[in-house]
Amino acid sequence: MVHRPSFILSQEDWSLHRKGHQDQQRHQEKVRDAIKKNLADLVTEESIVMHDGRQIVKVPIRSLDEFRFRYNFNKGQHGGQGDGDSSVGDVLGRDPQGKQQQAGPGKGEGAGEAPGVDYYEAEVSLEEIQDMLFKDLELPNLQRKTLDDIKTTDIRFTDVRKKGLQGNIDKKRTLIEAIKRNALAGRENKYQIIPDDLRYKTWEEIEKPHSQAVVLAMMDTSGSMGQFEKYIARSFFFWMTRFLRTRYENVDIQYIAHHTEAKVVTEHEFFTKGESGGTICSSAYQLTWNLIEQKYSPDKYNIYPFHFSDGDNLSSDNEKCVKLIRQIMEVSNIFGYGEVNQYNRSSSLMNAFKNIQDPKFKNVLIKEKSEVYKALCTFFTSGEAIRAS
Amino acid sequence: MKREEMRQLERSIEEITDIARGMGLDFYEMRYEVCPADIIYTFGAYGMPTRFSHWSFGKTFHKMKMQYDFGLSKIYELVINSDPCYAFLLDGNSLIQNKLIVAHVLGHCDFFKHNAKFAGTSRYMVESMAASADRFREYEMEHGKEAVETFIDSVLAVQEHIDPSLIGRTQRLQKPADIIPVKKPADPYEDIWAIGEKKAEEVPTPVRFPAQPEKDLLLFIMEHAKGMEDWQRDVLSVMREEMLYFWPQIETKIMNEGWASYWHLRILREMDLTEAETIEFARLHAGVIAPSRTSLNPYHVGLKMWEDIEKRWGRERMWEIREFDSDMSFLRNYLTKELCDEMDLYLYQKVGNEWKVVEKDWEKVRDQLCTARVNGGFPVIVVQDGDYLKNGELYLKHSYEGVELDVKYLEKTLPHVHALWGRTVHLETMLDGRPVVFTHDGKKNHRRFV
Incomplete structure (x- = not known):
């Protein structure tokens, strides 16, 4: 009979066992998908648009819960242990008041002291949201205009040479050369470097012709634009600005605020200042x-005017508006009009624009926050293909 | 771990094994494996080193691993109910940590081998899980990762709804209703007296499907869902077997952890520890049995109860109890007023938006602790009708016993049941004292009070 030991102690190499990490990655992919599905809500997420400097946004992602039939923890009794002198009435913890009900995306529930409450909150950086949001967006009908000052230059290190600038020494390759040379001569473990071993990284200049564009952002700041309307318009322009800055190098943005008069304002004023008064969109x-x-000749520039308003315009001004829009459209790539109309009232401006049958004219009616995303997709989609939100 | 350390550990294991045997513990052959933290945490998240892949395990793994990386919690060991019995030790454990763990693990293994609840469990689950995981991977290649993952998502949503009485059995016990009663005439001429009398109209008993409410939802779906493909049935069957395998561990958590803690304490007392080791051991042990204000620490409660049993009846009785009881009967039979007071047990509940201690009466505490363990702590849901409305719809019923279901979760779980069954599904339960039926038709949830 073979004697079998009652135990074996061993230690193996587990480095190839990656299952946990792989499934973790898959989980994170799913989190990202879930965020993508929530983009429409994230776009108007206040903490982002209000720009409080935080780069990380917390998003409660509920679809990644593992759902099952379970008891309502809040309605049952549970066992616990005190430290010897507990008595009826002792308070173990408190739920943050009223948080349960308003668990919309981005509300950022505080971690309650409540026991057993398990929810999943994903942290996403602004960049990540941007990447997902901007992935399919682009400036529509972008054309190449005259070639002066509209190229991007880029530097790429693509080559290694024996001569070059001291600052660009390729240490790794230099060392390898020295080792090789010494090894060839039969000398082991000698790494003395002679000038012949030196290697330098060298770059190449790449010139990309790039189209030049200007975006003319017009916003109604009249008295009829309420909190909600302004918020929507600003959310849109906020993302538009970020989108243009990250994706295009040569895009000018001009901010135009108007009530009965229009003026060019700075970006800061545009996003923060409120005005009042009547409305003359023309x-x-x-x-x-x-x-x-004066500044942006159509020969040189792709021109993208966008206008956000609540549609409440002085009626006698409408005709002039239509005329001007037609005039602008002849030289611009598209013309985007967004109307924030929460209560679906019949608007004077949208009515006036009904008859514009130009494919360059794009309009969006926004009734609720989540539709800002739709507006972005509508305006920044190339050609005629307009994606469903 | 360095070779010298391994040798030292080996010597300690030998000593511990001898002491444990001498005390009467009886365990399977042991396989100890030293592994790095992310491997231990992988095993912890999956419940088994060889189990199939799924993102939910990845999520658990990530959570656990993060707590470890931040120094918030640490798993020292992992032991698997199998023959031979596998135990995984965390690389980086000190020698005294490993001594405690080895002694603790032997207690678990003795429990696995002798407790009646485990009698029907497969002791080859490490191998069968590996084989299943292989098959799942093949299904992924054949039918696409998405399809397999989505299906597993759905099964996981209802995986607890099995019938634990079927552990280790292939055939269901015959239920009373399946046995057709044969009417025996009282005497050979009985029927003569009935001639000419109008026969009582025979009411055909409605044929019910299933004949008795079916507790094993997975089994019922596996056997009767229409349009399920072979690979899906296989996945369902595998996941059901795995749940049956894990079930006894859910049902004996307090006993099992208490038992292992009782023995690691006894075994380590027999060993010659250095002063530093003794202090380190005391610190570790105290950490393991630290009570919690919002849950029961099974190590603590279990240990106290076993020690009380020993005090009252001696060790002989302990062997019996570890064989025949599970947590529910253990608590019911052996949790005393004195123990409740000593451990300062209470019940707490949500009052307004505060969590408050609401009960200290020991019998009420004991009864609630038992109730909370009915069906492993999961709501009991049975198949009431597998051909509801004569339309092949599935009608489930929650056996309501005072605690409502989490409606949000319920409404998110029903679509998964629908995905498995392939037709409209209903679930009857109680809300605010009124019976209510939730329905999912593949697109939307409906709710109606009945």
């Missing part, structure tokens, strides 16, 4: 037209 269109004539 003032903004006129200013846009002037800018095009």
Whole structure:
């Protein structure tokens, strides 16, 4: 009979056992998918748009819960242990008040002291959201204009040479050369470097012709634009600005605020200042037209005017608006009009624009926050293909 | 681990094994494996080193591993109910940590080998899980990763709904209703007296499907769902077997951890420890049995109860109890007023938005602890009708016993049941004292009070 030991102690190499990490990665992929599905809500997430400097946004992702039939923890009694002198009435913890109900995306529930409550909150960086959001967006109908000052230069280290700048020494390759040379001569473990061993990284200049574009962002800041309307318009322009900055190098953005008069304002003023008064939209269109004539010649620039308003315009001004829009459209790539109309009232401006049958004219009606995403997709989609949100 | 350390550990294991045997513990052959943290945590998350892949395990792994990386918690060991019995030790454990763990693990293994709940469990699960995982991978190649993953998602949502009485059995016990009663005439001429009398109209008993409410939801779906492919049935069957394998561990958590803690304490007392080791051991042990205000620490409660049993009846009785009881009967029979007071057990509940201690009466505490362990702590849900409305719809019923279901979870789980069954599914339960039926038709949830 073979004697079998009652135990074996061993230690193996587990480095190839990657299952946990792989499934973890798959889980993270799923989190990202879930965020993508929530993009429409994230776009108007206040903590992002209000720009409080945080780069990480917490998003409660509920679809990744592992759902099952379970008891309502809040309605049952549970066992616990005190430290010897517990008595009826002792408080173990508190739930943050009222948080349960408003668990919308981005609300960022505080971690309650409540026992057993398990929810999953994914952390995403602004960059990640941007990447996902901007992936399919682009400036529509972008054309190449005259070639001066519209190229991007880029530097790429693609080559290794024996001569070069000291600052660009390729240490690794230099060392390898020295080792090789010494090894060839039969000398082991000698790494003395002679000038012949030196290797330098060398770069190449790449010139990419790039189209030049200007975006003319017009926003109604009149008294009729309420909190909600302004918020929507700003969310849109916030993302538009970020989108253009990250994706295009040569895009000018001109901010135009208007009520009865229009003026060019700084980015900061555009996003923060509130005004009041009546509305004459043609003032903004006129200013846009002037800018095009004076600064942004259609020969050199792709021109993208966008206008956000609540649609409440002085009726007698409508005709002039339509005329100006037609005029602008002849030289611009598209014309985007977004109307924030929460209660679906019949608007004077949208009515006036009904008859514009130009494919360059794109309009979006926004009734709720999540539709800002739809607006982005509508305006920044190439050609005629407009994606469903 | 260095070779010298391995040798030292080996010597200690030998000594511990001898002491344990001498005390009467009886375990399978042991296989100790020293592995790095991410491997231990992988095993912890999957429940078994060879189990199939799924993102939910990855999520658990990530959570556990993070807690370890931040120094918030640490798993020292992992032991698997199998023959031979595998135990995984964390590389980086000190010698005294490993001594405690080895002694603890032997207690578990003795329990696996002798407790009646484990009698029907497969002792070759390491191998069968590996084989299943291989097959799952093949299904992924054949039918696509997405399809397999989505299907597993759905099975996981209802995986607890099995019938634990079927552990180790291939055939269901015959239920009373399946046995057709044969009416015996009282005497050979009985029927003569009935001639000419109007026969009582025979009411055909409605044919019910299933004849008795079926507790094993997975089994029922596996046998009767229409349009399920072979590979899906296989996945379902594998996951059901795995749940049956894990079930006894759910049902004996307090006993089993208490038993292992009782023995690691006894065994280490027999060993010659250095002063530093003794202090380190005391610190470790105290950490393991530290009580919690919002849950029961099975190590603590179990240990106290076993020690009380020893005090009252001696060790002989302990062997019997570890063989015949499970947590519910263990608590019911051996949790005393004195123990409740000593451990300061209570019940707490949500009052307004505060979690408050609401009960200290020991009998009520004991009863609630038992109730909370009915069906492993999961709601009991049975198949009431597998051909509801004569339309092949599935009608489930929650056996309501005072605690409502989590509606949000319920509404998210029903679509998974629908995905498995392939037709409209219903679930009857109680909300605010009224019976209510939730329905999912593949697109939407409906709710109606009945």
